[in-house]
Amino acid sequence: LPNxxxxxxxxxxxxxxxxxxxxxxGQTLLDAEAITVFAPTNDAFVDLLGTLGVADLDELIDAIGxxxxxxxxxxxxxxxxxxxxxxxxxxxxxxxxxxxxxTVTRTGANVTVTDSAGNIYNVVVADVAIENGVVHVIxxxxxxxL
Numbered sequence: 001l002p003n004x005x006x007x008x009x010x011x012x013x014x015x016x017x018x019x020x021x022x023x024x025x026g027q028t029l030l031d032a033e034a035i036t037v038f039a040p041t042n043d044a045f046v047d048l049l050g051t052l053g054v055a056d057l058d059e060l061i062d063a064i065g066x067x068x069x070x071x072x073x074x075x076x077x078x079x080x081x082x083x084x085x086x087x088x089x090x091x092x093x094x095x096x097x098x099x100x101x102x103t104v105t106r107t108g109a110n111v112t113v114t115d116s117a118g119n120i121y122n123v124v125v126a127d128v129a130i131e132n133g134v135v136h137v138i139x140x141x142x143x144x145x146l
Contacts, residue, residue, distance in 0.1 A: 003131045004029045008039060011128070011137060015045040018057055023070045029077065035133040036078040038102075038113050040141045041124070048141040068146050074098035075115070075144040081133045084111050084126040100144045115142040 002010065005026060008017050016039055020026050029035065040048075054060050061069055074097035082094070087106040091114075096102050103114040111123040121140030128135040 001129050001131045004035070004037060004133075004135065007128050007130050007135050011039070011125070011135075013039055013042065013137070015042045015057070016040055019045070019069060019073060022057060022061060023066065023073050025070060025073055030132075032077075032079065032132055034079065034081045036080060036082045037130075037133065037135045038076045038078075038123075038138045038142060039135050040076070040121075040138055044121070044138065044140045064146060071098045071144050071146065072141065075100060075102065075142050078102065083129075083134050084109075084123065084136070087111065096144075098144045102142065111136065113138055113142060115140075116145050117143055119143065 005017065020029065049055065049060060052060065052063060054063050077097040078094045079097060084106065087104060089106055091103055091105040093101045093103055100116060105112045111126060112120050114120045119140060121138045121142065123136045124139050125137035
C-alpha cells in the first residue's frame with residue numbers, strides 16, 4: 001500500500017501536500033499508527049483562499065499563522081482507521097488531531113463531513129487504503145475553531 005504522501009501525490013492533491021510540507025506535518029502523518037485523513041481537493045483550497053481573500057498558501061499562513069495552519073490540517077485527521085463501510089448509518093462525532101471534534105455522517109453510500117462552523121462537505125473519493133490507514137477525498141476544507 002502507498003503511504004499517505006504517495007496516495008495524495010497519486011490523487012493530484014498538490015495544494016494539500018504543499019500545506020502539509022509548509023506546516024511540517026508530513027513526518028507526523030507518516031509516523032502515525034492509525035489514521036483516517038479527509039483530504040481536500042485542490043479546488044477546495046482555491047475556494048478557501050477566495051473566501052478568506054488571500055492569494056496563496058503563503059498569504060494564508062500570514063493570515064492564520066503556522067499554528068493555525070497546523071490546526072486546520074490536524075482537523076482533517078482522525079486518529080483511527082475508518083473506511084466508509086465501518087461507519088454506522090447517521091451522524092457520529094469523532095475526535096481529530098486538532099483536539100476538536102468533527103461530525104461524519106453516512107447516509108446509504110454517501111458520506112459527508114461537517115466542520116465546527118457547520119459547513120458540510122461531501123466525500124468525493126472514499127476508501128483509499130494507505131499503509132497506516134485510509135484517505136477520503138473531500139470537496140471542501142474543514143475549519144476548526146481558530
